[in-house]
Amino acid sequence: MRKTNNPAELAEIAKRVRREIVTMITAAQSGHPGGALSSVEILVTLYFDVLKHDPENPDWPQRDRFVMGKGHACPVLYAVMAECGYTPLDQLNTLRQMGSIYQGHPDVRFIPSLEASTGSLGQGLSVGLGMACAARLDKSPSRSYVVLGDGEIQEGQIWEAAMFGAFHKMDNCVCIVDANRIQLDGFVEDIMAVEPLVEKWRSFGWHTIDVDGHSIPDLQRAFGEAEAMKGKPTCLVARTVKGKGVSFMEDNPKFHGVAPTKEECEKALKELA
Amino acid sequence: MATKTKFQVTPGPATREAFGKALVELGRVNPDIVVCDADLSKSTHTHLFAKEFPERFFSCGIAEANMIAIGAGLASSGKIPFASSFSAFAMNKGFEQLRVTVAYPNVNLKVVGTHSGISIGEDGPSQMSIEDLSLACSLPGFSVLSPADAVSMTWAIHATAAHQGPVFVRGGRAKAPVIYAPDQKFEWGKAIELAEGADVALIATGLLVAESLLAADILEAEGISASVVDILSIKPLDQDAIVKAASTGAIVVAEEHLSDCGLGVRVAQVVAQTSPCVMEFVGLSTYAESGTPDGLLDKYGLRASNVVEAARRAVARKRS
Numbered sequence: 001m002r003k004t005n006n007p008a009e010l011a012e013i014a015k016r017v018r019r020e021i022v023t024m025i026t027a028a029q030s031g032h033p034g035g036a037l038s039s040v041e042i043l044v045t046l047y048f049d050v051l052k053h054d055p056e057n058p059d060w061p062q063r064d065r066f067v068m069g070k071g072h073a074c075p076v077l078y079a080v081m082a083e084c085g086y087t088p089l090d091q092l093n094t095l096r097q098m099g100s101i102y103q104g105h106p107d108v109r110f111i112p113s114l115e116a117s118t119g120s121l122g123q124g125l126s127v128g129l130g131m132a133c134a135a136r137l138d139k140s141p142s143r144s145y146v147v148l149g150d151g152e153i154q155e156g157q158i159w160e161a162a163m164f165g166a167f168h169k170m171d172n173c174v175c176i177v178d179a180n181r182i183q184l185d186g187f188v189e190d191i192m193a194v195e196p197l198v199e200k201w202r203s204f205g206w207h208t209i210d211v212d213g214h215s216i217p218d219l220q221r222a223f224g225e226a227e228a229m230k231g232k233p234t235c236l237v238a239r240t241v242k243g244k245g246v247s248f249m250e251d252n253p254k255f256h257g258v259a260p261t262k263e264e265c266e267k268a269l270k271e272l273a
Numbered sequence: 274m275a276t277k278t279k280f281q282v283t284p285g286p287a288t289r290e291a292f293g294k295a296l297v298e299l300g301r302v303n304p305d306i307v308v309c310d311a312d313l314s315k316s317t318h319t320h321l322f323a324k325e326f327p328e329r330f331f332s333c334g335i336a337e338a339n340m341i342a343i344g345a346g347l348a349s350s351g352k353i354p355f356a357s358s359f360s361a362f363a364m365n366k367g368f369e370q371l372r373v374t375v376a377y378p379n380v381n382l383k384v385v386g387t388h389s390g391i392s393i394g395e396d397g398p399s400q401m402s403i404e405d406l407s408l409a410c411s412l413p414g415f416s417v418l419s420p421a422d423a424v425s426m427t428w429a430i431h432a433t434a435a436h437q438g439p440v441f442v443r444g445g446r447a448k449a450p451v452i453y454a455p456d457q458k459f460e461w462g463k464a465i466e467l468a469e470g471a472d473v474a475l476i477a478t479g480l481l482v483a484e485s486l487l488a489a490d491i492l493e494a495e496g497i498s499a500s501v502v503d504i505l506s507i508k509p510l511d512q513d514a515i516v517k518a519a520s521t522g523a524i525v526v527a528e529e530h531l532s533d534c535g536l537g538v539r540v541a542q543v544v545a546q547t548s549p550c551v552m553e554f555v556g557l558s559t560y561a562e563s564g565t566p567d568g569l570l571d572k573y574g575l576r577a578s579n580v581v582e583a584a585r586r587a588v589a590r591k592r593s
Contacts, residue, residue: 061351108378115349117378120369126339127374130346130354133331137307137352144346157370160339168331 001084005049007216013083014044014216018245019272020079020092024102026265027093031104034255035073038180038213038240039147043080045219046145055085058113062140065131067116069124070149070178071105072257077114078102086113122155124148125175129165129233132173143227144173151183154192159204165233166205173233174226177201178213180242182253201235213238245272280486285451288444289387291423293318295430296355300326306434309344309356311337316446317357317387341367341384345374348381353434360386360402360443368408375439376412383433384409387444390529391561391569392480394446398560402443407534409441410508416462417508419443419536421482424453425505432461443479445529447566450483452503462506464514470500473525473584473591474518478504478536480575481527481555487577492584499584507536512543519548523587525555527580529570532556551590553583 004010017040025031047053051064068077075095082089087101094100101110105119116127128146135142148158165173177197185191194200201208207229209222219238226234242256243249246268249260260268299306300322307329314320314332323330331347333340337358344356356363363386364371375382389402409417416436420426426444433440452467459465467482468489475485482503489499500521502514518524524544526537537554544550561573570576 065350116345117373120373123338123342123370123374126342126370127346127349130343130348131350132346133307133343134347134350134352137329138350142350157336157338157342160334160336161342164333164336164339164343167334 001055003048005220007220010044010048010216013048014040015272017044017076017079017083019269021075022246022260022265022268022272024075024078024092024095025259026262028096029259030096031075031259032072032257033075033260034182034242034249034252035070035149035178035180036076037244037246037249038242039073039076039178040244041214041216041219042147042176042178042238043076045216045223047080047084049220050223051145058086062142064142065115065128065144067124067128067144067146068106068118069146070121070152071118073149074106077106081113087111121149121152122157125158125161126164128175129161129170129173132170133168135172142172146173146175148175148177149183150177150179150181150188150194150197151191153177153194162201162204162206169231170233171230174223174236175233176236176238178238178240180240182242182251182256184256186253197237201237205232206235207232208235208237210237211239213240214244247271279490282483282487283451284448286423286449287447288420288423288426288449289318289446291426292385292387292430292444293321295427296322297325299431299434300329303353303434305351305353307331307347307352307354309333309340309354311335311340311358311362313358316359317385319357337362337366338370341370341382342374344382345370345380353381353383355383355385357385357387359400360389360405361400364402364405364408371412376414379414380439381437383440383442385442385444388446389443390445390479391557391573392445392447392529392566394566394569395563397563401561403531403557403560404534405443406507406530406536410539412439414439415508416440416506418505419478419507420505421479421503422449422452424455424457425459428459429505432459436461445480447480449480452482459505462509462511464511465503465505466500466514467503468499468501470498470521472498472521473523473588474500474502474521475525475527475580475584476502476504476515476518476540477527478507479529481529481580484575484577485527485580488580488584491577491581497584497588504536507539510539510543512547515540515543516547519544519550523551523591525553525580525583525587527555529575530556532558551587553587555579555583
């Protein structure tokens, strides 16, 4: 794979990834488009610029680790990993079919280069922190990156992990809260409000950065700041739009977990052309 | 090892003490051994490891769910983590994490639950793990060990570290009667026949092994010849040992655990599939209460006398 820090090139990849997400979920006729589309820039910036990794050598011990806490948004992870060369691009449309490596939620039994099986919300941050602990013991430069949903952080385990990360000064761990403001049943603020996000994470002892989660240059700067931060883990509160890039999915709770029809898919692909 | 000498109860170290010491021995020879604890290190005896290897000891606070998943992350990066707490907390509060981040991706995490059963005594039912074997056995890929004394616990911890795959080891709080000589040899997945007998087989685990040895002596005096089998490995279960036990035509299974979801039903499954015979069960049917360990074992029917009664019933049914 060819990494790049050129925002324009990264934006091109992001556009391709969005098309792949919409296409594969339409093919599956089930899945979670909204939260996949909201975290496209986060994952593209990580995999194509920030992460030290090698798809040719996925077991490289000193690689950075990525954990998709919000496992239901896996179509974005599958598209990005396929774009990197970890997995076949031409099988993305087998998403959610029996026997497909692209399972409904990330499953290391089917894709060994995934770092963790996720899907039950709230566990990914702990796993990423555990990996960061191992890296520290090994004096490895490996860093852990964990993407969480803003609904996901309603899970109590997240705050157990947040305490752990700050207490153990895990400055080699970054969590990114994809704050798209919507969860399955509606708007986060109506189901179980989680704001003020920045103040919450700061009071738990994390370095926090409030960032536009769709601005690649802003994300690049934030990841750089996180890497420079010593003695504390960093939380990026990434302000995003659920369904980003597809007009009728944006900010629409319906598209948390409903697949587009074929007609909707065509319309979406035109917008993403 | 067949023996016809009478079993004498000699109190030995608690299995939790043996666990703590074994961890330190392992830590000295294997730098990948790490320990996660949830504010019970003085009770589980992982404080011994923490003292000698502070950099490899991860204090998680009173947060078992996080502890299990931290351990999963450590294991995924090549460490051999032992996550330890009271069994009631590790298994019940950490169960969902054990299911999704450990069993399902088959992560090499070791969970040691101490203070299992009702013999913890005065602390009462909230701290008494009487369903942990059932929970652990319900996780595909997990191995489940339930040592009866300090010698077998020491072996179990070393074997667990060497085994590739997730393991649950059940330990206790109380002093454990000595069952084994220090040089006893064990094998992964194998039961140990402690006494041979022709009329009934007493299959037991944990503290009930000593009670079953006592029961065998009482039965012998009544003219009933009882074998005694220690099921150190609940999963995998030693099928050959159970088939041999079934050849007596009568089996009693005894455990400090809920009777309708523990060792007994697992043995019954093997018996039903291989060699049906009469079976009786000694175990718990509900939550206990505060009390002395001895008083509770008496009241809740986990004594040699209860095993004897069950064996008499089994033999009578077999003969009827």
